[in-house]
Each structure stands twice: as C-alpha cells, then as structure tokens.
Amino acid sequence: MPEKIVLDGNEAAAWGARLAKVDTVAVYPITPQSGVAEALSTFIADGELQADLMDVEGEHSVLSVLQGAAFAGARTFTASCGQGLAFMFEPYFRCPNFRIPIVMGIVCRDGITPQCVWGGQQDAMTVKEVGWIHMHCENNQEITDTVVMAYKIAENHDVMLPVNVCFDGNFLSYAAEPVEIVDQDIVDRFLGEKNVNWHAALDPERPMGIDPLTGLTPEGGAMFSRYRRGQCKGMQNALRVIPEVHREWKEMTGHDFAPLIEEYRFDDAEYAIVVIGSMTGAGKDAVDVAREKGQKVGLIKIKTFRPFPVNALIQTLSKVKAVSVVDRSVNFGWNRGFLWQEIMATVPFLQKKIPVTSFIGGLAGTDITVEHMLETINVAENAAQGKVVEETIWIDQL
Amino acid sequence: MQTKYLIIGSSHAGLTAAEEIRVHDQDGALTMVSMEDCLPYSPTILPYIVEGKVDEKLIYLRDEKYFTDNKITFLKGKKVVTVDTKSSTVTLDDGTKIEYEKLMIGTGSAPTIPPVPGLKEAKYHVLRTMEDARKINQAAETAKHAVVMGTGLVGMHAAEGLGKKGLEVELIRGRRRAVLPNYFDGNAGKLIHQVFLDNGIKCNLDFQVKEVESVNGKSKVTLSHGEVVETDLLLVGTGVKSRMDFLGDASGVQVDQGILVDTMMRTSVENVWAAGDVAQAADFYGDERILTAILPDAYEQGKVAGLSMAGDETVIQAFEEIGGQASESYRGGISMNTFNFYGNRSFAVGLSLVSEEDGFEIDTMLFPTSCMYQKLVFDGDFLVGAIGINVTLDPGVITNMIRYKINLQGKKAEFARSPLDMSRRIMWESWRGAIKTAG
Amino acid sequence: MGNAYNTLAVYPEKCNGCGECEKACAKVKANSTDVVHSRIKVLKSLEDGFFGPVVCMQCGEPNCVKSCPAGALSKNPETGVVEWNEDKCVSCTICTLGCPYAGIYYNPLMSTVVKCDHCGGDPECVKVCEPKALEYRPEASVYNDQGDLEDLFAPGLAACLGCNMEILVRHVLRHVGPDTVLAAPPGCLPGVCAVGFNGFTGSKVPSFHPLLTNTASMLAGLRRYYKRKGRDVTALALAGDGGAADVGFQSLSGAAERGEEILFVCIDNEGYMNTGMQRSSTTPYGSWTSTTPVGPSLPGKANDSKYMPLVMLMHDVEYVGTAVTAYIDDFHRKVEKAYQASKRGFAYLHVFSPCTTGWRYPGDKTMEVQRQAVATNIFPLWEYEKATGKLAFTHPVDNPASLENYLSMLGKFRHLSKEQIEHLKNTAAMRVNILKAMSEQGLAGYQNLKVAV
C-alpha cells in the first residue's frame, strides 16, 4: 500500500530524488530552497538514500560536481533558485550542451534587487532559453511525481537533456500537504536500468575527449551545428516522450498529471485564463466560481514550459476567443510576462487572431488570490467581446 | 641452414661485431661459428693459463645465456672449410652448409712455424688455443726443461709462465736480435731482457735455432753456434699469420698477408666483411694496409664491421660521397701494447721504435737501476709514440692523444716535464669540449 | 627498453681542488691516507687555476670491458657500473689502453688496476664535496621507472617550441597511468590538443575541458561516484594559475577543504599566457604583462604574487609539493607522492613552468630558467605531507644565486629598477623564512615566526 505523508514542497522534491535512488546529491543552502538540501542530507545521514552528499562551497560547484558525477555514470540531483541559480549559471548553461540528464529543482524565487528572498518565477524564466527542460508543478504530489518522471524523461536516449522541476518558493516550498509516496519497487520498475553516460563518458575503460574545441574551419563549424541541431532534436523528442512517461506513470501508480498542458473546464469555454505553477489552484477555484455565475471560462495550466508545447496549445487556444495570461515574472523590454510572450508567439499559428492580456502578479512572495483570478476572467470575457486591454495589468494595482 | 648474419670466429672481432649488429638489428637471424668446442675466450689469456695465474673456468667472455638472450645461434666446435661467395654459402667440416646474407670473417691468426730443419717433424708446442695451453700444461707436469723459440709477446709471456711453474727455461730469439722488437726499442728491450735474466730465464740473443730433432720423446735443439740443448718441452712462438685457408681463389676475396678490407671492413666481395687478426686494414700512419694482430684492433674493427653490416648504410654512403669518413669508420691501426713481466709494467704505443735520425723529436728518461724508462716521440707538435716502463702514464690517455692528433704547440716542453697530469687534462678537456660543441 | 643509470656527475667549474674526494675515496677503498689509492683524481694546475675531477664515466660502451681478455670487467646491466672482478683479473693492463680518460688505471701500490664503482650507489666522494662539484644524479630512475610506460599523449602536440608544459604533461600522465581522467581547463593545454580539436584528441586517457572555474568540482563528483562504484580512477587536474589561483580558486579551495581525492597540478606560468600574457594573481611583483605594461606611469605589476603552495597547505590537505621539470627525478618523486596522497585526500602540486613566449626568453633556456628560479629561491622546492606533518625542502638553497642574473634572463623583468629587484629579493627571503620556520618547528613554526623584512 502506498503511504501518504505530509510533506512541504521542498521535502516532496527530496522524496522524488530519494525514490529515483540518485547517486550524487549536491547541496548548498539558499532560501527558499534550503529545505531540499536539509531533507536530502537527512535521508543520506539516516541511510535511507545511498548517495554521495556533496556539501560544496557554492552553487557553481553544486552543478559542477554533478557534471563530473554524471560523466562517470551517476544519477544526480540538486536544487537551487534565485541568486544561487544566477551564480551557477556558468555550469548551468553548459549542462544541456553536454547532454547530461541532471535533474534539478528550481524553487522559484524572485530576483534581487530590491532585496527579496521570496517566491516569484523570475529566476526560472530568466534561464529558460538555455536548453534545460522546464516543468512547473502545481502541488506537492506533483513535485514528487514529476521529479521521478523527470529522470525517465531526461535519461530517455532520444532526449538526453537536463530537467528543471520548478515549483514556487513559499507557496509550495513551505506548504505542507499530504503526499502519496509510491512503492519503491514500482518506481524501480518504472525507471528501469540506469545508463546516463552511454553517449559521453569520462571513463578510462572508454577513453574519449569530452568537449574538444570545435568550429573555426567549415568542417568544425558543421560539427558545431550538428551538436546544436541534435539538442533541438532532443527538445523536439521530449514533446513526445513527456506524455509517454506521464501515461506510463499513470498506469503504474494511478497518479494522473497532464504532461504538457492541462485544460480545466474547457468543454464549452469561450475564453480562458492561462496559468503556471502554484497559482493554478486559485485559478481553478476562480473558474469554478465564474462558472457558477455563468461565465463560459476555462483554464489552461502550463506544465511543460520548455520545450514549449506549441501544437497542444494551438489546439486548445483554437477553442476560445480570448485569453488572460498570468505571470509571476517580468520580461523587461516587452514589459509583460514571459508566459504572455510565449502565448503571443503561438497566436499566429491559430486560424484567427485572438486577444491576449498580460497579468503580472504574485511577485516577491505575495499571493495571487481567487479574487485576482476572477478579475483576469472578467478581462478575458471583455476581450472576447471586443473590449481589449492593451497594457499589462499589475495585479497588485487591481 | 640459413642466416642473415654469419660470423666466423667467436673471439674479440666476432663478439664485438655481434654486439654491434644487435644494437641495430635486434631480430635478424645471427649465427656464430667457432672451430673450438668451448665458450668464447681470448687467446691473450692463454699465457696466464699456462702460468696458472687464473683458473680456466673463470675466463670465458660470454656464457650460454648471452647467446639465448641475444638470439644468437652459436655453433661451437665447427670449423669452416670453404666459403663460396657466389652462392653465399659456407661449408663446415661436418658437411653442414650455411647460407648467409652477410658474412663476417673473424678467424684471427695462427702461429707460423719457421723453416727450421727438422722442426716440422719434431714434437713441439704452440700457444694459440685453449687446447694448446692444456697440452703445454700437461707436458709441463713432468717436464723439467723448456725451450721457447721467439722473443715476441707469446714467447716472452710463455717463458715467464713456464719459469714460474718451476721449469728451467731457455729463451731463444727468432729472426731479430732483440726482445719484443715489434714494440720496444733497444733501451726498453735491454731492461726487459735483464729482468728475464735476473729471474733465471736463460736468454742469449746472439743465437738462433739451427736444427731440431726428436729423440726419445725429447727434443734436441741445435743452436746457431753449435750448442745442443736437450729439452722436455719445445714451444714455438715466432709469429702469426692470418687464418684464411678456407678462402680458395674461387671465393674472389682479395687477400695479401691478410684479407684486404676498406675502412668499413668490407672485403673486395659484396656482403663479406673481415675484422681482427685476419684482416689487413688501414694503417693510421700510412697508406699501406697492414696487419696489426692485436686485441684492441680486433674489437675496434669488429665494431665497425658490425655497424657496416647492420647499421644505416645510407649514412655511411653519404659520408663517402662527400669524400669524408663516417665517424664510425676505422681510423687505421696504431700499434699498441701493454706488457707486464715479473711485476713490472710496460707499454708501447704508436711510433715507439723510431729514432731522431728518422726526423722525430724524442724525449727519453732512463733509470736502468730502477728499471724505469720513458720515451716520448713527437712529430712536430704532435705526440706520435711512447714507451713506458714502470712509469705512471695512462696508456689509453696517451694512445688517444695520438689518435686524436692533439696539437701540443708551445706545450711540448711542459708536456715532457709532467706528461701524466698534462695528458689527463688534455684528454679531459677535449671530452668536455666535445660535449660543448655537440650541445 | 634498456636501462638508464645513475651518474656521478662532475661540475668542474665548482671544483676548488680541495682534494677531499680523493681522501674519502682512499679511505673507503683502501683504508689508507695515501691518495694514490683514490679512484677519483683531481687535476690541478695552479698556474691557471684549473681544477678537474677525473673519474670513471662508466661508459655506455666501455672499451676497457672490450679490451679485457679475462672477462674481469663487465658493465652491470642493472646499475650501469663497470665492474672489476679481482678473481678474474690477470693484471695484463690492456684495459688501460682502451680508456681515454684514465677512468681505469694501474695502482702500483696494489699492483693491479683500479676504478670507481660508485661505492654501490652512495659515493663517498660526493658526500665530502663541499662545493658540490660532484653530484650523484639519480635521474636515471625516471627512465627506468617510466621508460616502459606508455606515453599517453600523441606525438606532435601543437605547443610552442621550448614549451615546458608538454614535458610536464607527458611525464605526469605516463606516471599516473591510463586509469586516469584528465581535466584540462581552458588554457594552452587543451589548446595544444589535450582535449582535442574538431573531433580529434591528443590524449589517450579520457580528458575534458572543465570550465576555468570548476575543475576541482567536476573532478570531485567524478571521483566520488567511481569510488562509490568501487573503482579507483585517478582524478587529475592540470590547471593553469588562472584556473587554480584566480577564478578557479573557489572550487579548488572547496575541494581541498572537503578532502576530495584529487591530484591537482597547477602549471604556474605566472599569468594568462594562452590569452596573450595578461597578469594573474601569481604574476610576480614588477613583472611585465600585457595588462601590467611598463611605461612612464606604470612599472609593471604592483603586487606580489599569491603564494599558492602555502595557501593550499593551510587547507590541511594530504600533500603539497612544489616542483619543476628541470629536476625531473624530484618531479617524479613528488608526482608519485601526490598520486598516492590523492587516493586518501586532496593533493596539490605547484609546478613552476616558464613560458618561452610570454616571458620572453629563448626556447632552449626553459630548463635553465627553472634551475635558476630554484637556485635563487624565487621558487624553492619543498613538500608537505599531512601523514607526517612535516614540511621539508627537497633542494635546499642556503646561498641563493644572483637574482639579477635570473631576472636578466627574462624579457618580462628587463625593466626592473634596483628597488624593484630589492623588493623581489625580500619577498623571496620572507617566503623561505616562513618555510624554514615550518620545516624546523612544524606548522607551529609559522605562528612563532618573526619575519624580518
């Protein structure tokens, strides 16, 4: 019988790594991620997880030791956020190019300055272009399950890319919820045999040079391009593999999570709100309330943000006349949300253009309430009727 | 059988050639033949065997393991009877034929027997092989008296050896009226002669052997002035000749007193080399080719032959084309020897026999009572020869000063005053200098 | 491969003709005070002040051996010593005809030839030679120990002519062997093909380009996982001073503190030579670099170098050594110790590595520059082992050679003023004082130290 225990989001992430029987765990504290590091350290100290605990001197080394371990064949895990992510950026933006299947939690945190140690997705959104797979979770159960699934996705031979399992600081990291822990033997069967360095290893039994200089000559340039195209292919394949993995997980555990995007109460929806991460709960509650009032609204939750599920979204967006997009981060330059920008990039693929309104809120650990969400629904409804708001709506100004 | 390299003779010339071949070619089939049924040894050791100074078991120059380690097929107790250079085949006395790609002849020399009436028919000994030494030792067990014919190295050595064994020894000169006339001048010869006399060796240089006759197992030796000496042991040591009887005219190998070779020890026939006593090679001083029949030349020539056989021919050719000589080539024979007698040591190198009349400058120092003699021979500013008896000079240092033609301009007098220190310093500095220019 | 042999090296320019070597030899070989028995001879000429020790050179192809009809002389294949067997010798002295240097000669008092036998590998003459004109050089062990091992680098690396790094890389890799993963952070080393170019690599062990910043960390993760799996894979870093002392320092320091089992070699060429000779924290005071140029307003680098070896020692690591390839036996000894230590914890080897291109000296002087750096105490050779807690000089220099001489060899120092040279001297002296105190009194010596600058 699977057991249910109460975990906060950080512990839930650590449990995911524990179930995946990772070999190497690198930790460095940072609010609001520290709980992940502590939980993993405790698992290892208590002998519940047979892994090397690499309590290194900074996030830069956190990711670096995992790179080394991965090339030796280890399954690896860590988590970070905010400034930590910024500091590890140098090794971070190299991981996908190495094609090593590291899984790392991003306990999403807003960026300084102004000084702030609380939730917000500015960190994850800022690094999204580097080549990691990004999956955002809605609740703690999804965190645990997604970490496990992330290994199956990352280590898939058609993918071989690192995965960030993102969940909101404060809202999920510190929120306690009951989480059903899947039996270990089911996870073992689900993940199967581990082989993370079949393609590139630092192993005297298979000597090779990892990451030689490439480029300059036409042949070298072609080699470089080949690597880049390969990465794109991996991303593309992930769009196929992620649903397969979720389906298999559901079959083995009964846990059902939408792999790429989730449609909520979409049957006859005429307009929709688009959400990501922990705000989804408030969004769904608001949709329920609005539906009670007779508003024909649906909700789209973005689970997989990278690779961006364009095709799935085209189908979904085709069903509605307008959307409101809620972001927990700011894209300076567009001065709107990052998710808004992605939805806007999808709109040209639709049969007809639809209005897309950008909401930004929940920064620096503040809440996005059901009331806020109802407002986004109203704006979408108005837009569907032709009253389009062009400017960004800052939720704290509502 | 077939072999890439075939070496006849397993003494100094043959052994050094083999060693050199293996420097350049570790695997090429290498065969060495020796007519004697024993491990390699040096004929030079034989007087000491006779004297009993060293045990026969100790003196072999190589052991079986050496041949296995170096992948050399060593055929001992096999005598080469013919060499057919057209088919590149050598035939042994047991009928075996060995086909070679490259042949080196290092068969040394054999004693000459002077045309003294009756000698050939009489019972006499020579000293060239271990077998000879054994026979002498056997005879010496019962003999009381010995006659040694010849005052060259073999004769002198043997006389001392037999004398020390307790035999009464009479030493009789060969053609020339001197002791060791090939190396030592009159002053030196007199000192050496006196030491032999003092040690009870009868030796009157005025007489020669006129006739020999065997009587009742003894030899009756008639001397030139008529005296008759009856002896138990007659040893002939009157000189050597190159051992090349297996080379018929058909072989095409040009010979004179020995096998004629060039400075790479090549004979007149392709793929055939010769080195050591058997070879007649360049002279250090003149253009004639000469026989030296000494140990240092045997290994020197053997090394050159080995290099020429297995080394990089293009290098050698390149040198020859520009009219030069490969530094590895043979520089020409210099007479040299050491001679230790009754605890006295002596040496003679280079033009040791010449005199001032020949146009040389000569510096001598003679102390007859303490049996000391030093002779330095200069040709202009160059040292060209030396003799030392009981003086502290290094024969090798002196030899190499001669060989490398060290210019003593302005330093000759000083050199004659303290030749030991100065010769050492000169050679030492020449070595450091060589290193400097090479670096 | 054949054998190489230890040598009794003679440095005539240092000989003062004192004759102590002769006395020592006569004593040990004949228990006599008569130097006739000495097998080493000092040639002297008071006229021109010439002194030259003469002793058997133990020739590779000894003519004395070839000359001997009695088989009494032979070259020992293990030690290389030309050995004389008294039982076989008949005193014919033909051997003396073969030797041009009086290495073997007749001793009239003993009525036999005599020659040097290296005292079985510990020559007495060397021990008494005050001016160090005689040295027993053990470099041969390097050839014998390493000669048959595979060179784990391809021939023909693309390094500058006279580059020290190539020597270093080949020796280190050969020594540590194929069960190694090599980290070569950005710099000349990967550039000359340690990691490779467009699909080709010059190293036969697995190698990679870490970031300039994370060499120690990547290796740490790798080594830990192999250890967990029960495999002993050597984690080797060959990093420049930038990757060790500057931007790579954090990960290095972290790994050292955690005791990660890494063999970290810092190839210190005193700056960023690969990117065009910019200064690093190990660039010496006063040095010209392209970012510490020399002009009316700037006299070269304004600060002293960071002395990494001591910094690393203070991390309480298993092993710290300073080495140069110019003393290759010492180098290998330290690589071995560092290698062994890296199986227990962190090992740090700091190699002073002149750069012919960036330091501005002719490529054939790379060894000379290193030796001078050692002789002047600019780069003292020492090692520290945690197991014993001892810091020891491995090439102590009590009377440092002229620093001016060393500096004048290098273009990057040619502009130095008297004051700047004085400064460099003081820095070197201070460092040596610290090291001395530590070597004499253990690490506590560091605390007790009163440095007079």
Ligand SMILES: Cc1cc2nc3c(=O)[nH]c(=O)nc-3n(C[C@H](O)[C@H](O)[C@H](O)COP(=O)(O)OP(=O)(O)OC[C@H]3O[C@@H](n4cnc5c(N)ncnc54)[C@H](O)[C@@H]3O)c2cc1C
């Ligand atoms: C008693 C004595 C004392 C000497 N003292 C000195 C001295 O003090 N200083 C000095 O420099 N030199 C001395 N020599 C000379 C010196 O020994 C020789 O110069 C030297 O040995 C020549 O070497 P080699 O290799 O040319 O020939 P050798 O030493 O003569 O050897 C010839 C080899 O060829 C083999 N051989 C010959 N014919 C055949 C054949 N047909 N088939 C197969 N094998 C054959 C023999 O078995 C032997 O192995 C002395 C010689 C003698 C005999």
